Amino acid sequence: MSAVISMPAFTRTIFHVDMDAFFVSVEELFDPALKGKAVVVGGQRDERGVVSAASYEARKFGVHSAMPLRTAAKQCPHAIFVNGHPERYRECSEKVYKVLGTFSPQVEMASIDEAYLDMTGTDRLHGPPLKAAHTLHQRMKADTGLNCSVGIGTSRLIAKVSSAQAKPNGVLWIVPGEEAKFLAPLDVREIPGVGKVMETHLHALGIKKVGDLARLEESELSDRFGKWGLALAGKARGEDAGGWFDTEVGADVGAKSISHEHTYNEDTADISQLEATLMRLSEMVGRRLRESSFYARTVQLKLRYKDFTTLTRAHTLAAPTQLDTEIFGQIRALFRKNWKKGVPVRLLGVHASSFTSQPDQINLLEGNRQERWKDAMAAADRMRDKFGESSVGLAAGLRGTFRERIHENPASMPGKKKPRS
DNA sequence: TCTGGGGTCCTAGGACCC
DNA sequence: TCTGGGGTCCTAGGACCC
Numbered sequence: 367m368s369a370v371i372s373m374p375a376f377t378r379t380i381f382h383v384d385m386d387a388f389f390v391s392v393e394e395l396f397d398p399a400l401k402g403k404a405v406v407v408g409g410q411r412d413e414r415g416v417v418s419a420a421s422y423e424a425r426k427f428g429v430h431s432a433m434p435l436r437t438a439a440k441q442c443p444h445a446i447f448v449n450g451h452p453e454r455y456r457e458c459s460e461k462v463y464k465v466l467g468t469f470s471p472q473v474e475m476a477s478i479d480e481a482y483l484d485m486t487g488t489d490r491l492h493g494p495p496l497k498a499a500h501t502l503h504q505r506m507k508a509d510t511g512l513n514c515s516v517g518i519g520t521s522r523l524i525a526k527v528s529s530a531q532a533k534p535n536g537v538l539w540i541v542p543g544e545e546a547k548f549l550a551p552l553d554v555r556e557i558p559g560v561g562k563v564m565e566t567h568l569h570a571l572g573i574k575k576v577g578d579l580a581r582l583e584e585s586e587l588s589d590r591f592g593k594w595g596l597a598l599a600g601k602a603r604g605e606d607a608g609g610w611f612d613t614e615v616g617a618d619v620g621a622k623s624i625s626h627e628h629t630y631n632e633d634t635a636d637i638s639q640l641e642a643t644l645m646r647l648s649e650m651v652g653r654r655l656r657e658s659s660f661y662a663r664t665v666q667l668k669l670r671y672k673d674f675t676t677l678t679r680a681h682t683l684a685a686p687t688q689l690d691t692e693i694f695g696q697i698r699a700l701f702r703k704n705w706k707k708g709v710p711v712r713l714l715g716v717h718a719s720s721f722t723s724q725p726d727q728i729n730l731l732e733g734n735r736q737e738r739w740k741d742a743m744a745a746a747d748r749m750r751d752k753f754g755e756s757s758v759g760l761a762a763g764l765r766g767t768f769r770e771r772i773h774e775n776p777a778s779m780p781g782k783k784k785p786r787s
Numbered sequence: 788t789c790t791g792g793g794g795t796c797c798t799a800g801g802a803c804c805c
Numbered sequence: 806t807c808t809g810g811g812g813t814c815c816t817a818g819g820a821c822c823c
Contacts, residue, residue, distance in 0.1 A: 388823095408791075415791050418823090431823075437788045450791095477794085477823050559796095561821050594797085609796075627792060664815085674790070680816055713791090720815095795822080802815085 377542050379495055379518065380615065381483040382525035383466060383502070386513040386534045388479035389419035392458050393448050395511050404429075404445040411439035411447045414631055418450050422534060455479075461510045469502055472616035480529075482522055484615035499537045520545065521606045522615070526558055545604030550577030557601050558611075567591070576602050620721070621658065625666075626650040627715030633672045635710045644697050645690075647716040652690035660721040661686035665693050667700040668715030676713075679704050686722045693718065 385391065389407040394400045400421075406429060408418035417438050420429040427442035438445065459478045466473045469492060472484035485498060492498035499516040506514050517529025518539040527549065532538035540548045549557075554576055555565050571590075573579050579587075580602040587595035593608070600607025626647045634640065644667075655662055666680040679700045687693065697716055705711070 413791095414789085418791080432791085434788055434790060437790095440788070479823075559821070563820060592798090621794085622796095623794070625793070629791060666816090676818090678817060682815065715792090793823090795820105797820085798818090800816090802813100804812085804814105805810100 377486075377520055379485040379488075380520065380522055380525040381470075381485050381495075381499065381502070382517040382519075382522070382529040383462075383481050383483065383506075384515050384517070384529045384533070385462065385479040386515060387419055387421055388458075388512070389450060389455060390421045391512050392454050393451070395458075396451075396454065400446060400448070404442050405448060406435070406438050406442070406445045407448050407450055409435050409447065409449060411435060411445075414629060420445075458510060458512065462506070462512070462514075465502075465506050465509050468505070469498065472614075474616045482525065482615045485518075496537065496539050499539070503537060519604070521604055522611050523558065523601055523606050524548070524604045527552070527556055530556065540604075546580060546602075549602065549604055550575065550580065552576050554579055557598070559601070559609075560598075564591075621660070622721070623717060623719040624651055624654045624658070624660070624662070625668075625715060625717035627668060627713060629670075629713045630711070633710035633712050635708050637707075640705070640711060640714065641698060641701070643714050644701060644716065645694050647714065648694035648697055649690045651716050651718050652688060652693050655688035655718060659723060661688050661723070661725050662693075662718035663720035663722065664718070665696045665700075666715075666717035666719070667697050667704070668713065668717060669701070669705060669711060670713035671706075672710045672712055674712070677704065678717075682720065686720070686725060688725075 390400075390405050393405065393407060402423065403421065404424035404427065405421040406417055406424055407420070408431075409415040413435050415435050417429060417431050417433045417435060419431055420433075420438070424438070424442050424445050427445075429438045429442050429445065435447070439447070455478055459475070462479075463473065463475055463481070466481055466483060470483040470485050470488060474482045476482060485492070485495065488498065492501065495518045499518055503514065503516060506512060513535045515529050515532040515535060516537045517525045517527065517532055518537070519525040519528055520540075520542050524540050524545050528538040528540050531552075552575065553565075554560050554568050554573060557576060560568070567590075568574075568579070573582070579598065582599070584596060584599045587599045589595070591598065597608040601611075606612045628643055628647060651662075662683075663686040664680055664682045666678055668676065668678050670676040681696050681700055683692070683696065693716065701714075
């Protein structure tokens, strides 16, 4: 390492810290009797649902996360099934975050059990990367009682992929310049963002390993897969090409959406039960909006039938809200408009997005009379263009009259395009 | 062996505006 | 009378991740 190597002007040192079998390990802290056993977290063996996490012991029997619980029970009958405890995981996640914060000011939790650290320029404080990683590893165990794996590289991508290779309970450093060599023998599926579908596409082209991908012309990849193909070419070389990976570590952004959903243990077509669920989900979403001081402009219903066909229907409000009643009102309207009556429902969901930090629009009438007036006038003009002079009454309370007229005149409902000049 | 719940990002089409 | 295209907002769906 003391040899003369010309390094790029700015070489980042990124750590990816990934907790090992996180949910299982947290459950073991609360019940040490689980240690060393085949444990499945996510629900009971006869429930509708999937595995959230499996202990390494259970994994030996082919059990893995996202597998249906009933399948897991068949593959590993002696496994202990445990319900998940989100509060426990959040609490431990905060402890993990605190430990990481003592190593770098630039820490970014990518999910409840993994984080990126920008360790560039911390040598003086923590020593070279491997030493820092081992110290981190020990302190994590000492402070939280949990094992983690650490991947180190010059990009988020390399750090992420190498932490996966380091598992369980290991540390792996990819020396600058060795990125392509490290990636080449790995399956394309190891690249974050390449899932089942993309893998199938790539296999069809005879591309199985990252090395195969790196040998391809960029133009061919972008021709076949568009923008994504181009990013893929960069990833094959170990670069944080495009999208989220390209962002600075620790520039954490607020939530973009909040949602809750529920799958029934048995499908139901009982409207009062369905609407009660929607009410409950709306309340949960509303509460989280208020907790986070967000106002949502768009609400969305999710509906899944018995046969797994799923539809989503959204509505954007005139003014953003955080009120349960408003959310529920819109969601119920969407539900009544779209549910095929009598057809059993498997899942319902309520989703809120397009956040603002203020209720804004609410007082537009008072606060910004001019704008409001202008909008109303413009709207009235469009009405006249469509339906003639008599369609809009101006005299008494334009707002009310305008609204009513819209609903009186079926031809003015959405779907009709304005004639072009 | 039927398939959770919480998210993010991307694409594509239509409406609408200039 | 016919014809263009960019930009933004909204909606629906899907891939992907943990």
